[in-house]
Amino acid sequence: MSNSTITPKARFSAQVRLRALQADIMELILSRDLDAGDAMPTESELCEVLGVGRNTLRESLKVLQALGVIEIRHGFGMFVAPSNFDALADGLTFRGRLSLRHEGLEALQLVDIRQALEAGLMGACIAMVTKEHLVLIEAAVVKMEQLAERGEGFAEADAEFHRLLFEPLGNDLLMNLMSVFWKVYRKIHLQVGTGGTDLMHTASEHRSIYEAVAAQDAPRAAALLNSHFDGIRAKIKEFVEAGHPHALQA
CATH class of the missing domain: 1.10.10.10 (Winged helix-like DNA-binding domain superfamily/Winged helix DNA-binding domain)
Structure with a gap:
Protein backbone atom coordinates (compact mmCIF):
# COMPACT_ATOMS: atom_id res chain seq x y z
CA MET A 1 0.00 0.00 0.00
CA ALA A 81 -32.07 23.48 14.29
CA PRO A 82 -35.63 22.36 13.58
CA SER A 83 -36.17 18.94 12.05
CA ASN A 84 -34.32 18.86 8.74
CA PHE A 85 -33.77 15.71 6.74
CA ASP A 86 -32.03 17.35 3.78
CA ALA A 87 -28.57 16.10 4.77
CA LEU A 88 -29.87 12.54 5.09
CA ALA A 89 -31.60 12.75 1.71
CA ASP A 90 -28.50 14.17 0.02
CA GLY A 91 -26.24 11.50 1.48
CA LEU A 92 -28.52 8.61 0.58
CA THR A 93 -29.11 10.01 -2.91
CA PHE A 94 -25.38 10.20 -3.56
CA ARG A 95 -24.81 6.65 -2.32
CA GLY A 96 -27.71 5.31 -4.35
CA ARG A 97 -26.59 7.04 -7.55
CA LEU A 98 -22.98 6.03 -7.00
CA SER A 99 -24.01 2.40 -6.61
CA LEU A 100 -25.64 2.48 -10.06
CA ARG A 101 -22.16 2.80 -11.51
CA HIS A 102 -21.21 -0.51 -9.89
CA GLU A 103 -23.46 -3.30 -8.56
CA GLY A 104 -26.43 -1.15 -7.56
CA LEU A 105 -26.37 -2.52 -4.01
CA GLU A 106 -27.22 0.69 -2.13
CA ALA A 107 -29.96 1.60 -4.61
CA LEU A 108 -31.55 -1.81 -4.13
CA GLN A 109 -31.23 -1.58 -0.35
CA LEU A 110 -33.01 1.77 -0.36
CA VAL A 111 -35.90 0.22 -2.26
CA ASP A 112 -35.95 -2.66 0.27
CA ILE A 113 -36.25 -0.22 3.17
CA ARG A 114 -38.97 1.82 1.53
CA GLN A 115 -40.90 -1.36 0.73
CA ALA A 116 -40.62 -2.68 4.28
CA LEU A 117 -41.79 0.67 5.66
CA GLU A 118 -44.84 1.03 3.44
CA ALA A 119 -45.98 -2.59 3.21
CA GLY A 120 -45.46 -3.10 6.94
CA LEU A 121 -47.66 -0.13 7.85
CA MET A 122 -50.42 -0.81 5.34
CA GLY A 123 -52.69 -2.53 7.89
CA ALA A 124 -52.43 0.35 10.35
CA CYS A 125 -53.13 2.80 7.52
CA ILE A 126 -56.28 1.02 6.40
CA ALA A 127 -57.55 0.95 9.98
CA MET A 128 -57.26 4.75 10.20
CA VAL A 129 -58.27 5.94 6.72
CA THR A 130 -61.60 7.73 6.32
CA LYS A 131 -63.96 7.92 3.33
CA GLU A 132 -63.01 11.57 2.91
CA HIS A 133 -59.34 10.65 2.78
CA LEU A 134 -59.99 7.89 0.25
CA VAL A 135 -61.39 10.57 -2.07
CA LEU A 136 -58.05 12.39 -1.91
CA ILE A 137 -56.08 9.19 -2.56
CA GLU A 138 -58.20 8.33 -5.60
CA ALA A 139 -57.77 11.88 -6.91
CA ALA A 140 -54.01 11.27 -6.97
CA VAL A 141 -54.60 8.03 -8.91
CA VAL A 142 -56.84 9.82 -11.41
CA LYS A 143 -54.14 12.44 -11.92
CA MET A 144 -51.60 9.70 -12.65
CA GLU A 145 -53.96 8.03 -15.12
CA GLN A 146 -54.65 11.29 -16.94
CA LEU A 147 -50.98 12.13 -17.28
CA ALA A 148 -50.11 8.58 -18.32
CA GLU A 149 -52.69 8.73 -21.11
CA ARG A 150 -50.90 11.82 -22.43
CA GLY A 151 -47.53 10.08 -22.13
CA GLU A 152 -46.43 12.50 -19.40
CA GLY A 153 -44.58 11.60 -16.21
CA PHE A 154 -46.43 11.91 -12.92
CA ALA A 155 -43.76 12.02 -10.21
CA GLU A 156 -45.60 14.60 -8.09
CA ALA A 157 -48.91 12.72 -8.20
CA ASP A 158 -47.08 9.47 -7.40
CA ALA A 159 -45.40 11.04 -4.36
CA GLU A 160 -48.75 12.53 -3.27
CA PHE A 161 -50.41 9.09 -3.52
CA HIS A 162 -47.87 7.48 -1.20
CA ARG A 163 -47.94 10.44 1.19
CA LEU A 164 -51.73 10.36 1.41
CA LEU A 165 -51.76 6.61 2.06
CA PHE A 166 -49.89 7.03 5.33
CA GLU A 167 -51.01 10.51 6.39
CA PRO A 168 -53.89 9.11 8.52
CA LEU A 169 -51.32 7.65 10.94
CA GLY A 170 -50.41 11.16 12.08
CA ASN A 171 -46.72 10.24 12.42
CA ASP A 172 -44.57 13.24 11.48
CA LEU A 173 -41.31 11.30 11.66
CA LEU A 174 -42.70 8.68 9.31
CA MET A 175 -43.80 11.35 6.83
CA ASN A 176 -40.38 12.96 6.93
CA LEU A 177 -38.65 9.62 6.34
CA MET A 178 -41.00 8.83 3.48
CA SER A 179 -40.20 12.21 1.97
CA VAL A 180 -36.49 11.41 2.23
CA PHE A 181 -36.90 8.02 0.57
CA TRP A 182 -39.05 9.53 -2.15
CA LYS A 183 -36.45 12.19 -2.97
CA VAL A 184 -33.75 9.53 -3.11
CA TYR A 185 -35.85 7.16 -5.19
CA ARG A 186 -36.82 9.95 -7.60
CA LYS A 187 -33.16 10.67 -8.40
CA ILE A 188 -32.42 6.99 -8.89
CA HIS A 189 -35.55 6.59 -11.02
CA LEU A 190 -34.48 9.46 -13.28
CA GLN A 191 -31.14 7.77 -13.87
CA VAL A 192 -32.51 4.30 -14.47
CA GLY A 193 -35.10 5.73 -16.84
CA THR A 194 -38.55 4.56 -17.86
CA GLY A 195 -40.31 4.08 -21.15
CA GLY A 196 -43.68 5.56 -22.09
CA THR A 197 -45.28 2.11 -21.95
CA ASP A 198 -44.43 1.91 -18.24
CA LEU A 199 -46.60 4.90 -17.37
CA MET A 200 -49.96 3.23 -17.90
CA HIS A 201 -48.79 0.10 -16.08
CA THR A 202 -47.54 2.11 -13.12
CA ALA A 203 -50.78 4.10 -12.93
CA SER A 204 -52.72 0.82 -13.05
CA GLU A 205 -50.64 -0.55 -10.16
CA HIS A 206 -51.56 2.45 -8.05
CA ARG A 207 -55.23 2.09 -8.99
CA SER A 208 -55.14 -1.53 -7.77
CA ILE A 209 -53.49 -0.51 -4.49
CA TYR A 210 -56.13 2.16 -3.96
CA GLU A 211 -58.95 -0.32 -4.61
CA ALA A 212 -57.49 -2.76 -2.08
CA VAL A 213 -57.23 0.03 0.51
CA ALA A 214 -60.80 1.16 -0.19
CA ALA A 215 -61.95 -2.46 0.26
CA GLN A 216 -59.99 -2.59 3.54
CA ASP A 217 -58.07 -5.60 2.22
CA ALA A 218 -54.74 -5.08 3.98
CA PRO A 219 -53.07 -8.34 2.81
CA ARG A 220 -53.89 -7.60 -0.84
CA ALA A 221 -52.80 -3.95 -0.55
CA ALA A 222 -49.49 -5.03 0.99
CA ALA A 223 -49.00 -7.71 -1.67
CA LEU A 224 -49.64 -5.18 -4.45
CA LEU A 225 -47.16 -2.77 -2.88
CA ASN A 226 -44.58 -5.55 -2.70
CA SER A 227 -45.15 -6.35 -6.36
CA HIS A 228 -44.79 -2.67 -7.26
CA PHE A 229 -41.42 -2.49 -5.52
CA ASP A 230 -40.33 -5.76 -7.15
CA GLY A 231 -40.77 -3.98 -10.46
CA ILE A 232 -38.61 -1.09 -9.33
CA ARG A 233 -35.89 -3.49 -8.23
CA ALA A 234 -36.05 -5.30 -11.56
CA LYS A 235 -35.47 -2.01 -13.43
CA ILE A 236 -32.44 -1.18 -11.30
CA LYS A 237 -30.94 -4.64 -11.83
CA GLU A 238 -31.61 -4.46 -15.57
CA PHE A 239 -29.94 -1.07 -15.78
CA VAL A 240 -26.84 -2.19 -13.88
CA GLU A 241 -26.53 -5.47 -15.78
CA ALA A 242 -26.85 -3.64 -19.10
CA GLY A 243 -23.69 -1.76 -18.19
CA HIS A 244 -24.75 1.86 -18.79
CA PRO A 245 -22.84 3.62 -15.99
CA HIS A 246 -21.70 6.44 -18.24
CA ALA A 247 -25.11 7.07 -19.77
CA LEU A 248 -26.63 8.25 -16.48
CA GLN A 249 -28.50 11.52 -16.40
CA ALA A 250 -29.44 13.25 -13.19
Missing part, protein backbone atom coordinates in the same frame (compact mmCIF):
# COMPACT_ATOMS: atom_id res chain seq x y z
CA SER A 2 1.42 3.39 -0.98
CA ASN A 3 1.89 6.17 1.54
CA SER A 4 -0.63 8.30 -0.38
CA THR A 5 -3.47 6.01 0.70
CA ILE A 6 -2.63 6.24 4.40
CA THR A 7 -4.13 9.02 6.50
CA PRO A 8 -1.34 10.75 8.47
CA LYS A 9 -1.57 10.15 12.21
CA ALA A 10 -1.77 13.87 12.97
CA ARG A 11 -4.68 14.34 10.59
CA PHE A 12 -6.44 11.23 11.91
CA SER A 13 -6.05 12.47 15.48
CA ALA A 14 -7.45 15.87 14.52
CA GLN A 15 -10.50 14.21 12.96
CA VAL A 16 -11.06 12.16 16.11
CA ARG A 17 -10.84 15.28 18.27
CA LEU A 18 -13.31 17.16 16.06
CA ARG A 19 -15.82 14.29 16.20
CA ALA A 20 -15.43 14.16 19.97
CA LEU A 21 -16.03 17.92 20.16
CA GLN A 22 -19.15 17.60 17.99
CA ALA A 23 -20.43 14.92 20.36
CA ASP A 24 -19.70 17.20 23.33
CA ILE A 25 -21.69 20.04 21.76
CA MET A 26 -24.67 17.76 21.17
CA GLU A 27 -24.45 16.49 24.74
CA LEU A 28 -24.42 20.10 25.96
CA ILE A 29 -27.64 20.76 24.02
CA LEU A 30 -29.25 17.74 25.65
CA SER A 31 -27.95 18.46 29.16
CA ARG A 32 -29.32 22.01 29.01
CA ASP A 33 -32.69 20.69 27.80
CA LEU A 34 -32.66 22.91 24.73
CA ASP A 35 -35.32 22.33 22.08
CA ALA A 36 -35.57 23.09 18.37
CA GLY A 37 -35.47 26.84 17.85
CA ASP A 38 -33.82 27.58 21.21
CA ALA A 39 -30.77 29.82 21.26
CA MET A 40 -27.40 28.14 21.67
CA PRO A 41 -24.68 29.45 24.02
CA THR A 42 -22.37 31.97 22.38
CA GLU A 43 -19.05 30.93 20.82
CA SER A 44 -17.21 32.47 23.76
CA GLU A 45 -19.23 30.47 26.27
CA LEU A 46 -18.81 27.26 24.30
CA CYS A 47 -15.06 27.76 24.08
CA GLU A 48 -14.89 28.26 27.84
CA VAL A 49 -17.18 25.36 28.76
CA LEU A 50 -15.63 22.92 26.29
CA GLY A 51 -12.05 24.08 26.73
CA VAL A 52 -11.28 24.59 23.03
CA GLY A 53 -10.09 27.38 20.79
CA ARG A 54 -12.44 29.43 18.64
CA ASN A 55 -11.13 28.08 15.30
CA THR A 56 -11.50 24.48 16.43
CA LEU A 57 -14.99 25.20 17.71
CA ARG A 58 -16.04 26.81 14.45
CA GLU A 59 -14.90 23.78 12.46
CA SER A 60 -17.16 21.56 14.54
CA LEU A 61 -20.06 24.01 14.38
CA LYS A 62 -19.89 24.03 10.57
CA VAL A 63 -20.13 20.24 10.53
CA LEU A 64 -23.08 20.27 12.94
CA GLN A 65 -24.81 22.87 10.79
CA ALA A 66 -24.34 20.67 7.70
CA LEU A 67 -25.78 17.74 9.65
CA GLY A 68 -28.85 19.78 10.58
CA VAL A 69 -28.12 19.81 14.32
CA ILE A 70 -27.64 23.55 14.70
CA GLU A 71 -28.58 26.60 12.67
CA ILE A 72 -26.26 29.58 12.38
CA ARG A 73 -28.06 32.85 11.65
CA HIS A 74 -25.51 35.50 10.92
CA GLY A 75 -26.17 38.57 13.00
CA PHE A 76 -28.53 36.71 15.32
CA GLY A 77 -26.55 33.80 16.77
CA MET A 78 -26.78 30.03 16.86
CA PHE A 79 -29.90 27.97 17.45
CA VAL A 80 -30.87 24.35 17.79
